[in-house]
Amino acid sequence: MNSNVVTVIDLMKHYGEVKAVDGITFSVKKGEIFGIVGPNGAGKTTTIECLAGMRKYDSGSVNVLDLNPVTDSKLLKERIGLQQQESEIPDRLKISEAMLLFSSFYHKVLDWTDLLKQLNLWEKRDAYFSSLSGGQKKRLFIAMALIGDPEVVFLDELTSGLDPQARRSIWELVKNLQEQGRTIVLSTHYMDEAEKLCDRIAIIDSGKLVALDSPSNLISMYGGFTRVSFSVKGKFPADFFARIPGVESTKDADDKCIIEVSKKSAIVEIVKALDGLNQGLDSFQIQAATLEDVFLNITGIEVRD
Ligand SMILES: Nc1ncnc2c1ncn2[C@@H]1O[C@H](COP(=O)(O)OP(=O)(O)OP(=O)(O)O)[C@@H](O)[C@H]1O
Ligand SMILES: [Mg+2]
DSSP: OOOEEEEEEEEEEEETTEEEEEEEEEEEETTOEEEEEOSTTSSHHHHHHHHTTSSOOSEEEEEETTBOTTTTHHHHHTTEEEEOSSOOOOTTOBHHHHHHHHHTTOSSOOOHHHHHHHTTOGGGTTSBGGGSOHHHHHHHHHHHHHTTOOSEEEEETTTTTOOHHHHHHHHHHHHHHHHTTOEEEEEOSOHHHHHHHOSEEEEEETTEEEEEEOHHHHHHHHSOOEEEEEEESSOOOHHHHHTSTTEEEEEEETTEEEEEESSHHHHHHHHHHHHHHTSOEEEEEEEOOOHHHHHHHHHSOOOOO
């Protein structure tokens, strides 16, 4: 049996000269949390819109739950949920009215009162859409994406604009969705979020897929070395540390000595050497590579909102 619920082969979508999606191929397994990350304008939203039947693509093939999002869009909409990066509903609609309205679009629905409680919006059920904060609107759109009891949920920019506490509760919600057997495809600009939540991550840049793997594999393949940083009094004896096996580079930057290591044993040797040097040690830190390093190494771009 094919366990893929999403299969994308050589997807292309150009807007005039702009190659928004330029031949992307990937598949998503049932029950997976699949992340799409990439710089602004990389083609994440366009890809998600093509998968969710919101946008016609130029060529390639897309299959979601054994349906074609273009020709079977009506059937597909019953089985998927989509939270768009940018959406609006009428200002004078109350939250409860919006949930009731969206419930009427599906044959099978979840209890919208439960959803509002889970998303911390229950107290706001009688508030007008126009009176909600950015984060509350975002949470409402997530609730609306889930109302139809979807098998596959597309979440474009999952937690942008949310405070740290709201982000954490959304992560919990997404994990619960997975435990219920749903498949989640999300895009995010937060690398910590992608690293924590996603089983696999596709990195796209300029409409092309540049890497696809689990967070830990991406980090070990593209994350680079572990960094040890500290301050010492006096001159940093860089050459002295460079002789330690496993030390890959040494740098004296803004009164901070930074040493990159490829082996854990090198860290022990650095500590021993520092002890012997007797140069007054301060702010010793060990920083393993993260998905943020992967993103920077692959795209050459620092992650920004
Ligand atoms: N409706 C449109 N008409 C013309 N060009 C578009 C349209 N939508 C997107 N584009 C262009 O296609 C490219 C990909 O855009 P897309 O919104 O898919 O990127 P993204 O990865 O979601 O970016 P972001 O991180 O900013 O959300 C960009 O160059 C964008 O300007
Ligand atoms: Mg986008």
